[in-house]
Amino acid sequence: MGLKVLQGVETLCVARCDPAKTGQHWSVFLAPQAIVPAAAALSAAQYSLEDILALDTTDGLLVVYHFNAWRFDERIALKVLLPREDPAIPSITSVFQGAQWHERETRDFHGIVFEGHPNLIPLLMPAEDVDVHPLLKADKARRAIRDIMDAGEIVSCTGEIAALFAPPADTSADAARTDGGSKA
Amino acid sequence: MKRQYAGTDPLAGDFYTRQFEKDRGEHTLVVNMGPQHPSTHGVLRIVIEIDGEYILRADPVLGYLHRMQEKMGEVQTWGQYIPNMGRVDYGHPLAWNWAYVGAVEKLMGIQVPERAEYIRVITCELNRLTSHLLWWGAYILDLGAFTPIMYSFDDREMLLDILQRPTASRLTYGYFRVGGVRKDLDDRCIEMIKAFIPRFRSRLPMYKDLVTDNIILRKRVEDIGIIDRDMCRRYGCSGPVLRGAGEPYDLRRCEPYSIYDRFDFEIPTEETACSAGRYLVRMAEMEQSLRIIEQAVEGLAHAEGGHIMPKAPKPSMKPPKGEAYFAVEGARGKVGVYAVSEGKKVPYRIKLRSPSYSNLHAFAEAAQGTLLADAVATLGSLDLIIPEIDR
Numbered sequence: 001m002g003l004k005v006l007q008g009v010e011t012l013c014v015a016r017c018d019p020a021k022t023g024q025h026w027s028v029f030l031a032p033q034a035i036v037p038a039a040a041a042l043s044a045a046q047y048s049l050e051d052i053l054a055l056d057t058t059d060g061l062l063v064v065y066h067f068n069a070w071r072f073d074e075r076i077a078l079k080v081l082l083p084r085e086d087p088a089i090p091s092i093t094s095v096f097q098g099a100q101w102h103e104r105e106t107r108d109f110h111g112i113v114f115e116g117h118p119n120l121i122p123l124l125m126p127a128e129d130v131d132v133h134p135l136l137k138a139d140k141a142r143r144a145i146r147d148i149m150d151a152g153e154i155v156s157c158t159g160e161i162a163a164l165f166a167p168p169a170d171t172s173a174d175a176a177r178t179d180g181g182s183k184a
Numbered sequence: 185m186k187r188q189y190a191g192t193d194p195l196a197g198d199f200y201t202r203q204f205e206k207d208r209g210e211h212t213l214v215v216n217m218g219p220q221h222p223s224t225h226g227v228l229r230i231v232i233e234i235d236g237e238y239i240l241r242a243d244p245v246l247g248y249l250h251r252m253q254e255k256m257g258e259v260q261t262w263g264q265y266i267p268n269m270g271r272v273d274y275g276h277p278l279a280w281n282w283a284y285v286g287a288v289e290k291l292m293g294i295q296v297p298e299r300a301e302y303i304r305v306i307t308c309e310l311n312r313l314t315s316h317l318l319w320w321g322a323y324i325l326d327l328g329a330f331t332p333i334m335y336s337f338d339d340r341e342m343l344l345d346i347l348q349r350p351t352a353s354r355l356t357y358g359y360f361r362v363g364g365v366r367k368d369l370d371d372r373c374i375e376m377i378k379a380f381i382p383r384f385r386s387r388l389p390m391y392k393d394l395v396t397d398n399i400i401l402r403k404r405v406e407d408i409g410i411i412d413r414d415m416c417r418r419y420g421c422s423g424p425v426l427r428g429a430g431e432p433y434d435l436r437r438c439e440p441y442s443i444y445d446r447f448d449f450e451i452p453t454e455e456t457a458c459s460a461g462r463y464l465v466r467m468a469e470m471e472q473s474l475r476i477i478e479q480a481v482e483g484l485a486h487a488e489g490g491h492i493m494p495k496a497p498k499p500s501m502k503p504p505k506g507e508a509y510f511a512v513e514g515a516r517g518k519v520g521v522y523a524v525s526e527g528k529k530v531p532y533r534i535k536l537r538s539p540s541y542s543n544l545h546a547f548a549e550a551a552q553g554t555l556l557a558d559a560v561a562t563l564g565s566l567d568l569i570i571p572e573i574d575r
Contacts, residue, residue, distance in 0.1 A: 022290065023287070053522065055533055066522070070433045096418055098546070100545070123247065124246055134252055149505070150506055
């Protein structure tokens with residue numbers, strides 16, 4: 001059974017998580033342009049926004065939205081992977097006004113641009129340090145998504161996202177083959 | 185990223201004032217409330233546009249107490265980060281302790297001994313009482329009555345004496361450990377708790393007669409600062425703000441953690457969605473906390489296990505890779521910690537979700553069209569702890 005509340009929204013990957021292990025019930029990967037329809041669907045189903053954060057990974061910047069329902073225990077994590085060069089994503093402030101500060105904070109910490117945000121100015125960081133993003137990691141400390149989280153029990157998934165979680169066997173196999181080839 | 189910020193006249197106020205003045209109407213005045221205003225309980229600043237005595241727009245300016253707690257999480261080991269949790273929110277630090285160790289325990293798949301769970305419940309609820317008493321005294325002080333804070337600090341002092349015994353501190357507790365708590369409650373501590381419960385129960389009716397039923401207070405707080413259910417959802421408000429709007433959402437019941445399902449207690453709610461509603465919810469919550477403590481002290485006597493699991497993880501523990509979200513009900517609402525591990529001694533990412541942050545955000549909308557004097561009554565009713573907002 002899939003995630004009913006997000007029916008009609010284009011998802012890249014829907015996976016069931018173990019709440020005892022992760023504290024989340026669903027992990028959903030979305031394309032950037034699907035975030036506003038997804039937020040609208042959750043808002044219509046009376047979900048409330050908990051927080052927005054970003055993770056700096058070698059695959060790009062991963063923006064995570066946590067939504068939670070009041071009447072039943074369910075936490076949904078929406079995840080959007082953005083390229084490091086141009087980390088832009090539509091703002092969900094038109095649906096959840098409370099996202100304004102969370103988005104400004106995420107811009108402060110990771111430099112993500114929320115398009116359509118009414119007032120994307122520094123919130124916690126000083127106004128003069130507008131280009132300083134303290135939570136961006138050094139190249140050496142950065143990890144791939146597969147090294148920091150599990151895919152969960154996948155319900156539906158595109159190849160693109162599945163490749164993020166696949167063990168990096170392909171490259172090592174390739175390397176072994178080329179090694180073998182050079183020896184021969 | 186370079187962007188153009190408003191700034192017509194470099195001498196007209198600072199960055200945030202100039203930003204705010206862009207949308208300013210005619211014949212109005214822009215004033216700053218804070219960051220050193222006594223009723224903001226710390227260094228919160230609110231830029232307000234007023235027309236006479238009425239607020240047209242309000243915009244909180246944060247960051248004066250920003251310490252980058254989340255970055256600190258990425259440069260210390262998992263165990264070294266626990267003292268930080270005592271400093272995020274000085275009002276109810278044990279809730280933050282709990283949210284953090286709870287997230288790490290989820291990552292590591294640790295089951296906490298029964299006795300440790302009871303101790304966590306008791307100390308966390310005692311800490312909730314100190315937080316509510318601090319809020320109560322300070323709120324009434326904001327509204328112009330000096331005496332009640334003396335009464336509330338009289339009671340709070342006893343609670344601090346109790347909590348001081350196991351935690352060895354009086355304000356910024358770093359008491360919880362992954363797998364349990366730092367120290368067991370001794371017999372003297374249990375005696376003090378048992379003596380405190382009837383005493384405090386006898387004080388609550390006095391508070392009601394003296395303050396809650398006082399017509400002057402009622403006139404100041406009733407129908408002031410409306411934050412209704414829908415606003416709460418849009419802004420992500422939680423805790424007494426949400427319960428004061430009639431939604432019985434309390435994580436101790438709705439997202440049950442630890443052993444809260446063993447206790448018999450109620451979730452007080454008020455339908456009014458105003459400052460008075462939030463006030464009454466907190467006053468009723470104190471009674472419920474007493475009930476929980478009473479039952480937990482009874483249960484502690486025959487709880488199994490020690491105050492910490494045998495062979496508890498060391499501060500240099502390495503939780504396996506993964507993500508974990510753990511939320512507990514703090515005095516101000518949903519306290520959440522999202523921890524991501526790459527399987528090393530140092531966390532990969534720690535995200536702190538603080539309840540006051542969302543609760544304050546709703547203030548900007550709630551203050552529109554109200555009197556300037558009522559803004560103080562509204563702000564105080566949100567029970568803001570600024571270090572928690574700025575982190």
